[in-house]
Amino acid sequence: MKVPAPVRSQLPRPRLRVRIVAGALLIVLGVAWLLTGPPTIPSYQATRAHWVSSEARLLARDGRVLDIVRIDAASRRLDWVPLANIAAPLIAAAIHNEDRRFRDHRGVDWRAVAGAVRDRLTGRPARGASTITMQLAGLLSTDLGTSGRRSWRQKLVQARAAQAIESMWSKDQILEAWFNLLPWRGDLVGIDAAARSLAGHPAGNLSVAEAQVLAALIPSPTAVPQRVAARACIAAPDCGAVRLAAERMLGPSTAPPDPNLAPQLAAKLLRAGRREVRTTIDADLQAFVLQALTRRLGELGERNVRDGAAIVVDNASGEILAYVGSVGAMSRSAQVDGAAAPRQAGSTLKPFLYGLAIERRLLTAASVLDDAPVDLDTASGLYIPQNYDRIFRGPVSARSALGNSLNVPAVRTLLLVGVDAFRDQLYDYGYHGISREGDYYGFSLALGSAEVTLAEQAAAYRSLARGGLWSALRVEPGPAPVQRRVLSAAAASIVADMLGDGAARTSTFGSDSTLGLPFWAAVKTGTSKALRDNWCIGFSDRFTVAVWVGNFEGDSMGSGVSGVSGGAPAWREIMLHLHRDRPGRPPARDPGVTERRVTFVPAIEPPRTELFLPGTELDTVRVTAGVDDRPRLVAPTNGAVIALDPDIPPLRQRVGVRTSGATATMRLDVDGRPLGPAAAGALWLPIPGVHRFVLRDAAGKQLDAAQVSVR
Secondary structure, eight states, rough: OOHHHHOOOOOOOHHHHHHHHHHHHHHHHHHHHHHHOOOOOOOHHHHHHHHHOEEEEEEOTOOOEEEEEEOOOOOOOOOOGGEEEEEEEHHHHHHHHHHHHTSSSSSSHHHHHHHHHHHHHHHHOOOOOHHHHHHHHHHHHHHOOOOOOOOOHHHHHHHHHHHHHHSSSSSHHHHHHHHOOOOTTTTTHHHHHIIIIIIOOOOGGOHHHHHHHHHHTTTTTTTHHHHHHHHHHOSEEEEEHHHHHHHTTSOOOOOOOOOOOOHHHHHSSSSTOEEEEEEEEOOOHHHHHHHHHHHHHHGGGGGGGEEEEEEEEEEOOEEEEEEEEEEEOOOOTSSOOOOTTEOOOOGHHHHHHHHHHHTSSSSOOTEEEEEEOOEEEETTTEEEOTTTSSSOOOOEHHHHHHHTTTTTHHHHHHHHHHHHHHHHHHHHHTTTTTSHHHHHHGGGGGGSEEEEEEHHHHHHHHHHHHHHHHHHOBSSSOOOOOEESSSSSHHHHHHHHHHGGGGGGHHHHHHHOOOOOOOOEEEEEEEEEEGGGEEEEEOSEEEEEHHHHHOOTOOOOTTTOOOOSSSHHHHHHHHHTTTTTSSOOOOOOOHHHHEEEEEEESSSOOOOEEEEEOOOOOOEEEEOSSSOSEEEEEESSSTOOOEESSSSSSGOOOEEEEEOOTTTTEEEETTTEEEEEEETTTEEEEOOOEEEEEEOTTTEEEEEEEEEEOO
């Protein structure tokens, strides 16, 4: 009997081939694994310390962001976000989509690797076997190539690197670093940039739908919104909410919100690799000043005023609390820093001129200056300054002359102290652009022909608020700068009192101008030549506020923009806001100042209590009249060149024509045309050119004449 042969178990030939190939492949992989070493792996601490934001940030005094400057155009990276500050739904969704056994494996998911090999050999759709740790290894080492383009050797090194990471890092550290190093959509890198740019809020505030969208974005950041939404809907509890979130988040790209409160200051401070600078700026006050100045420029838009700047300073510390370098929707040069740009000072330098004269005992606040035409011989001809309102007032006190910003008395005061001495004094106040010889500026220095910056103005006026002590302003926290005395405390006290005297400015500005506040404050305005710049600078006991409006390109502002109608309304609004809780208080009188009741004879001004330096006191100020009573032209004088002051409303462009010794029958004419009775004087609207004024008697006989030029 024939014995049958033993039956062998036979496998289908395809499956047998797969096992043979898989076995051989595993042997090859094992040998390669032994021969391949992992790259150098940084520690978690080193990785986090190496993280640098692509944005430099300017911070307010309380740490809030004022402005952001992009310093890396290749990618947008924001803050490193701790895992505890990442929304739990995003963590869960990302682990579910990318690495379900993340908490169980040690860097390589061998079950997933075996499944991927089997699928490749059997022709099934390819599946990914890369773990979160392996992805992190690729993000940490550029030598491993990019995802989807790695060679077999790079994949082996990546796997070895993942195991090395697992031996050094905790699972939470791995997850945290992965979220922060992942590239998301466009140039966004890291979860902070992704969450703020795509969802509009921090990573800790993500909704479930937003988390599902971001998790679905990880394997393919460039996918179209519909594909991302479809991928997210696979595991999403609410597919409708996911579709809406995907449509909103993956539409036109948007940058993370930038407060844009201080771009000029940011451009100045965020230099030389400085990534984060804390300033002395009060964020809420900065926003208010920005809005107040924006509103004012909107109101001045029809008058060709496009630009503005403002600074607010704490008097006690010298810290800058608000710094608006540029504002204005119509600005053509918004990048210019108007707080640091040199501009013509106008009448804003007059307080320092009177302070110097008072300190040197050349004048007192009650001294009488003649507000009458004065012709000064200069290299370019006779210089005849005019007043704000084109009216000469005759004898006035120094207090009234400063309060009403009268130009002729200021020029007369400059003659007393000297141009060089005034130039040196201004330099001491921090106006370092005023450094040329006195002859370069001439008598017009009294009227602010030199160029200054808004920051210099704020520092100089603050010194008056501090009794003549000057120190540099600071916009970054630090030790207090060295201070120096630029004016005696007594003289500074008198000048501050003059600037804070509302009654002393009513002749020019009226009793209800915008310069008047419901509490004590000192203030001065100024407008430069050809209406190019308008200033309003003042201080209370606690704050100094400086405002400038004009055009950065230098073209003239429109008609009607003057000292009180330009920057003054914004100055007033800022001052009221600063003192909303406590009104400003008059400064304490310096012990070196004495008070005396003063009477003027004749009564050119009402009696008042005046301030004096010891030894300069007066009870009675007598104004003497001239002895020449022959009929003659007093103003304008023969040969005069009338230099029109730009700090004047157009409707007040008049020149006073005055006589002395004229009778009721005498007449005035200009260029052969009647001007009016001589005894009463007249106001003449100047016209560019050469003009001839004549004083005539009743018979028409010429008694006096003057030829003037108007420029």
